[in-house]
Amino acid sequence: MKAPWSATARQRRQAGQGSWWSGLPGVVYLIALVFLPLVIIFVYSFLSRAKLGVGVKWQFSLTPYTELLFSESLSGGRSFDPTYLQIIANSFWYAIITSVVCLVLSIPIALWLATRAPERRTALVFAVTIPFWTSLLIRTYSFIIILNDNGPINGLLKGIGIIDEPIAMLYTPFATVVGLVYTFLPFMILPIYASAERFDFRLAEAAYDLGAAKWTVLRRIVLPSIRPGIIAGMVLVFIPALGSYLAPELLGGGKTSMIANVIAAQFGASRNWPFGAALSVLLLVITLLVLVIFAVVAKRASRAAGRGGWEALI
Amino acid sequence: MCLTSTISEEPLDASAPALSVRDVTKTFQTPEGGQISALDSVSLDIADGSFMVLLGPSGCGKTTLLRCIAGLESPDSGRIDLRGQRIDNMPVWRRRVNTVFQSYALFPHMTVAQNIAFGLQMDKVPGDIIKRKVGESLDMVHLSGLGSRKPSQLSGGQQQRVALARALAKEPEVLLLDEPLSALDLKLRRGMQSELKRLQRETSITFVLVTHDQDEAMAMGDQVAVFNDGRIVQVGEPREVYLRPCSRFVADFIGEANVLTGALDTYGLVIESVGFVPRDRLMPDTQAALGQVHVAVRPENVSLQLDPVGSAKIIDVSYVGGDMRVEAVAAASGTAVNAAVSIVSRVPSQGVQPPRIGDRVSVSFAEGSLTVVAD
Amino acid sequence: MTMDSMPTRGRKRRRNGGVGPGLRDFPTFKAVSYLVFVFLYLPLVVVVAYSFNSNRVVSVWRGFTFSWYSEVLGNDDIQRALFNSLRIGVVATIVSVVLATGLAIGLLTMARAGRTFAWTLIGAPLIIPEIVFAIGTLALFVQSRIPLGVNAITLAHIAFCVPFALLPIRARLRGVDPAVYEAAADLGAGEFTIFRRMTLPLLAPGIVAGALLAFIISLDDFIVSYFLAGPGGTTLPVYIFGMIRNAVTPGVNALSTLMLVASILIVSLSYLLARKRR
Numbered sequence A: 001m002k003a004p005w006s007a008t009a010r011q012r013r014q015a016g017q018g019s020w021w022s023g024l025p026g027v028v029y030l031i032a033l034v035f036l037p038l039v040i041i042f043v044y045s046f047l048s049r050a051k052l053g054v055g056v057k058w059q060f061s062l063t064p065y066t067e068l069l070f071s072e073s074l075s076g077g078r079s080f081d082p083t084y085l086q087i088i089a090n091s092f093w094y095a096i097i098t099s100v101v102c103l104v105l106s107i108p109i110a111l112w113l114a115t116r117a118p119e120r121r122t123a124l125v126f127a128v129t130i131p132f133w134t135s136l137l138i139r140t141y142s143f144i145i146i147l148n149d150n151g152p153i154n155g156l157l158k159g160i161g162i163i164d165e166p167i168a169m170l171y172t173p174f175a176t177v178v179g180l181v182y183t184f185l186p187f188m189i190l191p192i193y194a195s196a197e198r199f200d201f202r203l204a205e206a207a208y209d210l211g212a213a214k215w216t217v218l219r220r221i222v223l224p225s226i227r228p229g230i231i232a233g234m235v236l237v238f239i240p241a242l243g244s245y246l247a248p249e250l251l252g253g254g255k256t257s258m259i260a261n262v263i264a265a266q267f268g269a270s271r272n273w274p275f276g277a278a279l280s281v282l283l284l285v286i287t288l289l290v291l292v293i294f295a296v297v298a299k300r301a302s303r304a305a306g307r308g309g310w311e312a313l314i
Numbered sequence B: 001m002c003l004t005s006t007i008s009e010e011p012l013d014a015s016a017p018a019l020s021v022r023d024v025t026k027t028f029q030t031p032e033g034g035q036i037s038a039l040d041s042v043s044l045d046i047a048d049g050s051f052m053v054l055l056g057p058s059g060c061g062k063t064t065l066l067r068c069i070a071g072l073e074s075p076d077s078g079r080i081d082l083r084g085q086r087i088d089n090m091p092v093w094r095r096r097v098n099t100v101f102q103s104y105a106l107f108p109h110m111t112v113a114q115n116i117a118f119g120l121q122m123d124k125v126p127g128d129i130i131k132r133k134v135g136e137s138l139d140m141v142h143l144s145g146l147g148s149r150k151p152s153q154l155s156g157g158q159q160q161r162v163a164l165a166r167a168l169a170k171e172p173e174v175l176l177l178d179e180p181l182s183a184l185d186l187k188l189r190r191g192m193q194s195e196l197k198r199l200q201r202e203t204s205i206t207f208v209l210v211t212h213d214q215d216e217a218m219a220m221g222d223q224v225a226v227f228n229d230g231r232i233v234q235v236g237e238p239r240e241v242y243l244r245p246c247s248r249f250v251a252d253f254i255g256e257a258n259v260l261t262g263a264l265d266t267y268g269l270v271i272e273s274v275g276f277v278p279r280d281r282l283m284p285d286t287q288a289a290l291g292q293v294h295v296a297v298r299p300e301n302v303s304l305q306l307d308p309v310g311s312a313k314i315i316d317v318s319y320v321g322g323d324m325r326v327e328a329v330a331a332a333s334g335t336a337v338n339a340a341v342s343i344v345s346r347v348p349s350q351g352v353q354p355p356r357i358g359d360r361v362s363v364s365f366a367e368g369s370l371t372v373v374a375d
Numbered sequence C: 001m002t003m004d005s006m007p008t009r010g011r012k013r014r015r016n017g018g019v020g021p022g023l024r025d026f027p028t029f030k031a032v033s034y035l036v037f038v039f040l041y042l043p044l045v046v047v048v049a050y051s052f053n054s055n056r057v058v059s060v061w062r063g064f065t066f067s068w069y070s071e072v073l074g075n076d077d078i079q080r081a082l083f084n085s086l087r088i089g090v091v092a093t094i095v096s097v098v099l100a101t102g103l104a105i106g107l108l109t110m111a112r113a114g115r116t117f118a119w120t121l122i123g124a125p126l127i128i129p130e131i132v133f134a135i136g137t138l139a140l141f142v143q144s145r146i147p148l149g150v151n152a153i154t155l156a157h158i159a160f161c162v163p164f165a166l167l168p169i170r171a172r173l174r175g176v177d178p179a180v181y182e183a184a185a186d187l188g189a190g191e192f193t194i195f196r197r198m199t200l201p202l203l204a205p206g207i208v209a210g211a212l213l214a215f216i217i218s219l220d221d222f223i224v225s226y227f228l229a230g231p232g233g234t235t236l237p238v239y240i241f242g243m244i245r246n247a248v249t250p251g252v253n254a255l256s257t258l259m260l261v262a263s264i265l266i267v268s269l270s271y272l273l274a275r276k277r278r
């Protein structure tokens, strides 16, 4: 019997190792609840809008995709409408800012963590991960308290007399970026830390010995060595940031919609499922493209570094 | 092609030793909370243009001293001067001292040429000069043409040469080498030993090399400093250290030695199990106090004569290279067996009738060959 | 005595990562690290602190009170939401752990192509934007006439709990010496006995750690639950979202604090379990 799933007969017969088919229920379940939903979204994106808005009408249509670029006036005429393009551009912009801010914050802390004594290090790394395991909704909501006009930050600034009027921070793009950075920071810190921990500090010592001062050692020796971690971190931050929903929803005050908020609206108040599906397909395609680009960059980087890099990391 | 001709900076004080280490002490905290004294008030002067070898068993503090000189470790107390200028409070990157690391520490993301150029770039050397010097350095270590390789594409011996070229390209006042040959196999090591000697002669840069291998130390050093347990126990030319070890430790650590205990008087030395040894067998200028002393003698200065009433009995005969190594136990008649001492003799094996195990022999020493050592 | 005369200098330097005169430290990095820790924990601290705020207006501090906790705990809707969350969490955890254990074992002996395919499926919920996963599942359930509510949420949660349950189990499985199985087989144990007497006990710490992680992930999920809740499927996060959207009272903070504490306790437990039995 040579099922495509099974490994060689010898491997399969090894005592107690179990068999490939024990993974079958999991695979079937994931096909049904991960793969199938994506297929349905893809199909829906080529159908027409249902009368009442919930669900779809089974009639082929390309309208969901043309709606991305054109709006239909009441008279039936089409005109170019950059609203959604703008939102896609916004999403990219926010994702880029978020990744860069996360990177700038993560390199120092990752290196700092990696140079602590081993016992303290484990505890500190765990401390970095704890917030990640608490409810994102609650953490994002907390910034409503922190950033609002009467919140602790404005209170503090007023208290020490720096400002008279509160600074409007909540419901601005700034609040959205703060929320996004907060959400994804651990995803940048951890892979960079993993690289930094493996960095051989004897290389830094050799560089010092050859006359390099601190920042030169950082720039020319340490950063190139932790590049696999940086690339992995960029993937892990940029891609989910692109599809973020909660931070812009709760902190942006409707002024900073990202793709995910528009998708959600199509399945909620706006009631245009095919269009929401088309946007989802677009978001997925963008996600995959970005993933491929990063993979190519990473491969080139690891080849340049002389040994396998980021594949080992993930 | 002599690199010294391009050194631009004049030495600050030509008469001062290239490197002077004074009372340097370094203590480490162990993870368990104890303290290790890695360097205990170490002092050492290294003459300009010499090849100094630091020799000692592993863990005795050699690497720590090198790291203190390089600036990778800061001593708890003491001072270090480079050509009369104090450097122990200077950051690593400002010291005109370079290191060849035991692990080579080649930058894996840079090519061989970039590795060598790195140190020159730090000195803001113009690009065209860097290019020339990288070429020269590669020639010097016989790696011309491999400049565009990555370190991972080189053999261990080649990586070692790159590490050497990288440090030498900066033309340091002093080059520090931490067990540079320990990762190479024996044959390669012999070749590199003479190679290093040649480079040192050609560049006349002061070399300080760390090793735990006494043969290597003897073969390479103009001067050898023997370390034990965080202290320097003897400094001198290899031959001198070999023939006149100042302590039982040095005598044992460097080559093979017989260390015997006897009573010294004005006529000579009485060693219980061997008998009377006339005064002229001791080193000519021996100035030890009369009374009980320890003396060391090298096996090649011991001769064992067949003698039916001799005090020693042969227990082992073996061949080492072209030499015959004979081991005997000597015991004065009437003393307990555990008071017996073992004596090793080493003579060229050619044309000598080999003794048999069990033969009785008498022991004698070459003139001026016994040196009094501290316990 | 030299040792006594310089411990202060020595100790100060040793704190710099242990080696060299601070050569491993870069200026400002320590300060940035401390700031990042403040940033990471600030939201948690603020929510907890404001849960004791006696002012009805959430964001303005007035005085200290415990009353929001009793109000929250006595609320029928919240109790119902809590019950829903727990029910979903428990069922999703059990099913996802069973599936993940099967996958962990199966992945070892799958052929290369099958393994790649399985890993893509397992990793997909982590890469696919959550909103796409949520509306995709919604569309699937509407299309196949599966009613929205607690059961629908449970089905979806299982899918994205699997990767979280899988990681600790897999880590554990990799650490097991295959000779153990061979020894058991040699002593006459059959496949099933080996599984029950060897594999399961050896994997147990990993399975518990995985279960705890899966449970938190399910408990804390908002987006997927929000789209699949239907009329009767309100979970705690969905309820909290409603409170944030409509009438923000410090009750939100009290409820949130309880959830934060639960999550932190569970993840700490999982961490300790994973570390202890190594």
Ligand SMILES: Nc1ncnc2c1ncn2[C@@H]1O[C@H](COP(=O)(O)OP(=O)(O)O)[C@@H](O)[C@H]1O
Residues within 6 Å of the ligand: B028, B029, B030, B036, B037, B038, B056, B057, B058, B059, B060, B061, B062, B063, B064, B065, C018, C019
């Ligand atoms: N960073 C350090 N922390 C604690 N102990 C150290 C450290 N570096 C060296 N030591 C200790 O100092 C002693 C001397 O070490 P080292 O100089 O490396 O010896 P060698 O190079 O002669 O083998 C050893 O006992 C070693 O364990």
Ligand SMILES: [Mg+2]
Residues within 6 Å of the ligand: B059, B062, B063, B179
């Ligand atoms: Mg050493």
